[in-house]
Amino acid sequence: MVTKLEKIAGPKHRFLLNMGPQHPSTHGVLRIVLEMDGEYAMAIDPVLGYGHRMHEKMAEGRPYNGFYPNTGRMDYLGAILFSHGYVGLLERMSGAEVPERAEFIRVITAELNRISSHLVGIGAYVLDLGAFTPILYAFDDREMILDMLEAITGSRLTYCYFRVGGVTKDIDDTFIRRARAFIDRMRSRLPMYKDLVTDNLIFLKRTKGIGIIDRDMAARYGITGPVLRGSGISYDVRKSEPYSVYDRFDFDIPVGENGDSFDRYVVRMEEIAQSLRIIEQALDALPDGPVMVKPKKKLKLAAGGCNYTVEAARGSLSYYLVGDGSDTPYRLKIRVPSYSNLSPLPELCKGMLLSDLVTAMGSLDLVIPEIDR
Amino acid sequence: MSGYFSELITGSKSLLVGLGVTFKALISPVVTVQYPREKIDVTSAVRGHIDLVKDEATGTHRCMVCLSCMKVCPCQCITVQGEKREGVKGKVLTLFALDFTKCSLCGLCVESCKPKAIDFSNEYELAGFTRDEFVFDLLKRVKERA
Numbered sequence A: 001m002v003t004k005l006e007k008i009a010g011p012k013h014r015f016l017l018n019m020g021p022q023h024p025s026t027h028g029v030l031r032i033v034l035e036m037d038g039e040y041a042m043a044i045d046p047v048l049g050y051g052h053r054m055h056e057k058m059a060e061g062r063p064y065n066g067f068y069p070n071t072g073r074m075d076y077l078g079a080i081l082f083s084h085g086y087v088g089l090l091e092r093m094s095g096a097e098v099p100e101r102a103e104f105i106r107v108i109t110a111e112l113n114r115i116s117s118h119l120v121g122i123g124a125y126v127l128d129l130g131a132f133t134p135i136l137y138a139f140d141d142r143e144m145i146l147d148m149l150e151a152i153t154g155s156r157l158t159y160c161y162f163r164v165g166g167v168t169k170d171i172d173d174t175f176i177r178r179a180r181a182f183i184d185r186m187r188s189r190l191p192m193y194k195d196l197v198t199d200n201l202i203f204l205k206r207t208k209g210i211g212i213i214d215r216d217m218a219a220r221y222g223i224t225g226p227v228l229r230g231s232g233i234s235y236d237v238r239k240s241e242p243y244s245v246y247d248r249f250d251f252d253i254p255v256g257e258n259g260d261s262f263d264r265y266v267v268r269m270e271e272i273a274q275s276l277r278i279i280e281q282a283l284d285a286l287p288d289g290p291v292m293v294k295p296k297k298k299l300k301l302a303a304g305g306c307n308y309t310v311e312a313a314r315g316s317l318s319y320y321l322v323g324d325g326s327d328t329p330y331r332l333k334i335r336v337p338s339y340s341n342l343s344p345l346p347e348l349c350k351g352m353l354l355s356d357l358v359t360a361m362g363s364l365d366l367v368i369p370e371i372d373r
Numbered sequence B: 001m002s003g004y005f006s007e008l009i010t011g012s013k014s015l016l017v018g019l020g021v022t023f024k025a026l027i028s029p030v031v032t033v034q035y036p037r038e039k040i041d042v043t044s045a046v047r048g049h050i051d052l053v054k055d056e057a058t059g060t061h062r063c064m065v066c067l068s069c070m071k072v073c074p075c076q077c078i079t080v081q082g083e084k085r086e087g088v089k090g091k092v093l094t095l096f097a098l099d100f101t102k103c104s105l106c107g108l109c110v111e112s113c114k115p116k117a118i119d120f121s122n123e124y125e126l127a128g129f130t131r132d133e134f135v136f137d138l139l140k141r142v143k144e145r146a
């Protein structure tokens, strides 16, 4: 007799396993259909779209400034970085000028946001591997960033802080003092993370050599961000195509060697240290002046397309806008980093143990609402 | 075989170092608070739902029914209505409703208001059983706020 299971999975005694869309380690609403042979995943099929909210279509139906809140809701962990891309695009298209102080504040807040995003990424990753404590430590540090950003942006997660022509609120001495205190604290905490997680033998054994993305594979799938740098390719939009005032700061691009899950984790850890360096330099060189030049009239963009790329927490983020001379875009296309970072998963995880698959997928640090958008 | 033992030793050492970190956290000051009983002050910059500002001089709101907040809101959650009254210059506000279920707290309405008649409240403890509980009558709220 042919069992029901065999009807689905064929005579090889393989069975289908649904991972997600509510599985904690799929970080949101990603569903992965796995064809399992015992403990081994023989075929992987990610199913997307559970969090689709039509953000690109929404942009077409509202004036340019009406899209500000949407940018923060795609990648909710790196909302400021996503806003940065959008306002940068509008400024490039309209030629709006931005005061220097505002550009510095943008860099400072964006880097703080990057750190908080990496802290969640790292904490959740280690949680996926079964260690509960580190995420609490990461959230403790992240809390300081959230408090700081809350005092100037008014929000803790989905910031809507950048505007064409500047930022909504100036930073004050309290913020600067807290930011400096945070830099010191975070620097003293990094060795703690090393002791607690990075040097831990169980962590090493579970991540080293797991989910190796080599240079060729990374290039084939258009991977960006810490995942690409983990594979040893030193590409960062902040360096290769500096936007805002990033060309004025001295920082390194950490790269990995083997392209395995461990390298991707280490790259994120080191990026936190580099972001601290950028924030420190920006605070030292912070110029005086206004933070906002209000555009005189309602923003209308000429017909034609324009692209703007920034380095979001998970990789390169591009906004491509086609205007038609009115006050709404004709089309806004958003290239999000997580989508291309997810795409190697079927090839990467073929034949992997289920527990290693969680390791490999967690190390990609995906934010699913950003993919679905 | 020697690799196995050296790994056993470095591994145990790494675990002990990690335990040392958690032990330090155990004896360091507590950073969490027991929320409903204990609360952390929120900054005045926090963006709660919007509220009409009460003008100290006149004892009432400053809205002049220009409708620019209603037009700029990307989520269409503001409804403002006004009427002409005898002897009063401009329009008189008769309804200011906010559907907070749709608000994305972007701040565009507050920025667009010339007389600075609206601002964010500091209320963050909002929970309810129905959607209707989050349709606020801001005009009523400003009148009730003595």
Ligand code: SF4
Pocket (backbone or CB within 6 Å): B062, B063, B064, B065, B066, B067, B068, B069, B070, B080, B112, B113, B114, B115, B116, B117, B118
């Ligand atoms: S923008 Fe200000 S003055 Fe105009 S309707 Fe709104 S609250 Fe009233």
Ligand code: SF4
Pocket (backbone or CB within 6 Å): B050, B072, B073, B074, B075, B076, B077, B078, B102, B103, B104, B105, B106, B107, B108, B109, B110
């Ligand atoms: S904050 Fe934004 S979404 Fe909320 S009422 Fe004001 S304009 Fe509308």
